[in-house]
Amino acid sequence: MSSVPSIHRRRLLAGTAALAAVVALSACGAKTDAAGSSDKAAKIDSSGDTVKVGLLNSLSGTMAISEVTVRNSLQLAIAEINAKGGVLGKKIKPISEDGASDWPTFAEKATKLIKEDGVAATFGCWTSASRKAVKPVFEKNKSLLFYPVQYEGLEESPYIFYTGATTNQQIIPALDYLKSQGKKKLYLVGSDYVFPRTANKEIKAYAKANGMTILGEDYAPLGSTEFSTIANKVKASKADAVFNTLNGDSNVAFFKEYKSAGLSAATMPVVSVSIAEEEVKSIGTQYLEGQLTAWNYYQTTPGAANTTFVKAYKAKYGADKPTSDPMEAAYTSVYLWKAMVEKAKSFDPEKVKAASDGITFDAPEGLVTVDGASQHIYKTARIGKVGSDGLIEQVWDSGKPIKPDPFLKGYPWAAGLS
Amino acid sequence: MNLLKGRSARAAAGFAAAAVVLFAVAPLMLSDFRLGLLAKYLCTAMVAVGICLAWGRGGLLTLGQGVFFGLGGYAMAMHLKIADAGPGNLPDFMQLYGTATELPWWWQPFANPLFAIAATVLLPMTVAALLGLFIFRRRVKGAYFAILSQALAAAFAIWLIGQQATTGGTNGLTDIQGFFGYSLDDPVNQRMVYFVIAAVLLLLIALARQLIQSRYGELLVAVRDSEERVRFLGYDPANVKLVAYVVAAGMAGLAGALFVPAVGIISPALIGIVPSIEFVIGAAVGGRASLAGAVLGAVAVAWAKTTLSEEFPAAWTYFQGLLFIVALAFLPGGLASLAVYVRRRGAPKAPEQKAPVVPVGEAA
16 A cells, blocks of 8 residues: 555646646635625525515524524514514515524625525624624625614614614613712723623723723633632722623523522622523522612603504513613614615615615604614613513603714723724 | 555545635535635544544544644734734734734744744644644553643633733634735635635645655554554654644644635634533544545534524524534544445455544544
């Protein structure tokens, strides 16, 4: 076996040379600096009496528990719209794809929805990392994404509509609330990824400008359940309050350790920005009662639109299923897209974008308005307290919808952030 | 000798068939999107070629190939990000998350395209060589080696996530626009990237085959099957294993580097524990000891993942799990052993051929 027949070696070389020739002969495409090289809009398939939209959420992996609820409310909105005749006379046909809690998979599935299915718009994504992964896909193909989750701001994409809160509609109001309650010393705990790290950067800048002190800053890997060290450090710091940007199942472990360390909402409240009704249920009310959350919507938010939404959701998915902020933002995003399409009288993303400014919708969270310039929406900030029944009761709100300011241009202390 | 001729003729025919499929059939049959996906699968196959060598032939259960894939991928992506930003500018994510006003020192050499290309292969090989020297000299093997590889993959991914300002953190390096001056938006250029990937894969397969057929390849199998005996014969098994490990690392690095222009992203999610295991599973399903088996297995598993997840978005993970269990429980030698089995049944009179298959118990 030691000597390879020479004829084989020669053939191999010839084959290799032939391959190299094929590659060399292939034509080359546009250079990066060539103008108009990316001027190719995706083709939208609205033939027949349906128009396709993409639903891109994680149905498997660590994010599935949260993202499936978003998927459910997207489907609820689509079913409602179809029952009333659809959009521009066409029924909406949702195409489901699984992002699998894996960012490159999100990019692959987004490409598939746009190029293979010809969707008119896509709804979904949860984590900032997944949004960052799909952003170039939507921009290259000039197709629209509606992103329904609160995020860290500092972003504007011409092909993304952000229907969740940006920082000045959630985190800054939460800090304002803590300041008004006399909480001057904060401890920051978060998952180790983009949203918590960026949010904490903004929180530190706010604290510096507002005479608050940050006593510590700790990150745990996504999905981590080891929190005894962090809970003890928090306890030793004697902070006035904890600002929690942990995501997913880590919260369960964190709040258990928090309680066993002898800390409570009365002695050291925790403000969480990623814990909604669904998560309260899985963490356990006994660990969370009295703790604070910051969102734009709670299941308990008053108003006829919310009563209808909660009732319809429970009728479709079960009486024990709560509704939450990202679900509401997802539900709202479908209706906003519908209103934009009807105003534009077209599914063409460019025309839909042009028609977006000033579109309003009487959403479960109250009246929301699209800000065409930033493609974010005006939202009311709400601080809530977890009750013994697992629902969240509002303790404070901003009174009126806050204008989105993703780059925090209206805040002098944020000047160095972006 | 007859047997040998028959085998190399068959290998040459297989090689030619693969070239025809990759360079003629696939580009004609597949849409741009599907061809892009195939390019991605072929990158996994490159890693599988290395795994076939290191694990199938050398018995080193390399559960940490993600590290080398990542080193290659990041080296390439760093250069492309610098090139996208243009001279004097910082890559977009550094402007967003970082506080630095100039490129960190360890980014600067990657501005040079030649350095970056060399680094995609040499960096993983150097890391593997240093690590291998340490591991194999100390005679760490079996499960301990596998666990060490895994720990390394986990540590590397966690480190990358922590350095958001300079590595992009969990997001990784995304939104890569150009590839050495060519816009990746253009389908023609995407096709070109596919051809480069297909050609490199064939080259790597040829290289691996030469290695396997050589005296070194024999020695490697000998080390796998009985390390002590090889030592008594006067060879140093540590060096033999080191070569396979380093070559596999270089192949994984090259795969990572080519993955970046094909997919446009590299992130810690692609190099941690789970993707490292997935690399190995592809090779295992196809047949780790056979080059064709490992390569086809890697492509088939990646393809099945896409297809199943498109058809059954809510339940595909169960199918995937089932596929692995069935393949590993009933065909421990992978699908390649099925071919050998069929061949034996077809020609019962032929002289007994030793199947290129490792018994299960020996793997780790």
